[in-house]
Amino acid sequence: QVQLVQSGAEVKKPGASVKVSCKASGYTFTSYYMHWVRQAPGQGLEWMGIINPSGGSTSYAQKFQGRVTMTRDTSTSTVYMELSSLRSEDTAVYYCARDGTTVVTPPGWYFDLWGRGTLVTVSS
C-alpha cells in the first residue's frame, strides 16, 4: 500500500549530527515532492524543507539553512534528512510528508501522506 516508512528513534549528544530516512512505497517515488516537518514535545508543527525526488533540488526554511541537508536515493525510493550541530531544542519528532501535487507542477504546499515520525532526542 501507499506508505512512508521512517527509521527508528535516535539519541544524540549536543553538537552531533543525525540522519533520518524515509522509504516510500506504493507509488512512483520520483513523481511527488517530499517535505520534512518536525514537532517538538507538546508543540506545534514546523516546516523544515522540501526535496524534489526527481532531480534532487531542495529548498530549506531559513531557520535551518546551513544545518540541514535533504537528499534522496532513487534506487531505494528513500529520502534522507540530516541535521547537524544538534542542540537540545532540536529534540522533536521528525516527519517526512508527501506533497499533494506531482513534480510536473509547482508544489501544492500541503501534505497528503505522512510517515509515522522519528523521535530524535538530543541530550548530554
Next chain:
Amino acid sequence: QSVLTQPPSVSAAPGQKVTISCSGSSSNIGNNYVSWYQQLPGTAPKLLIYENNKRPSGIPDRFSGSKSGTSATLGITGLQTGDEADYYCGTWDSSLSAYVVFGGGTKLTVL
C-alpha cells in the same frame, strides 16, 4: 509564536457543530491556499482539507473548510468522540523565512 493564529482549545457536545479559526496575513492566507490537518494523540497528522475547501478521498463531508480574506475556518458537524484531536492549519508564506507556516494548533474536546 506561530505565524498563523488559532484558538488553543474549543469544545462541544457530541452531535453538535464546532468551528476552528485560523488567522494570518496577506503574505500567507490572504494570497494562498489553506490546508487543515487532524492529529490524534500519539499519531502523525492527517490531511483533512486542502486548497481551502477540498476534501481528500475518505474524509467525510462532516469536515468542511472555508476562507475569507486573511482568515480560514474549519467546520466539523455531527461531532463524535473520535474527533477529539489537535487541529492545525497551514499555508504557503511568501516571506523568506519559511515556505510553509502552520498555526499553533487547536485542541478539540468533545464533551
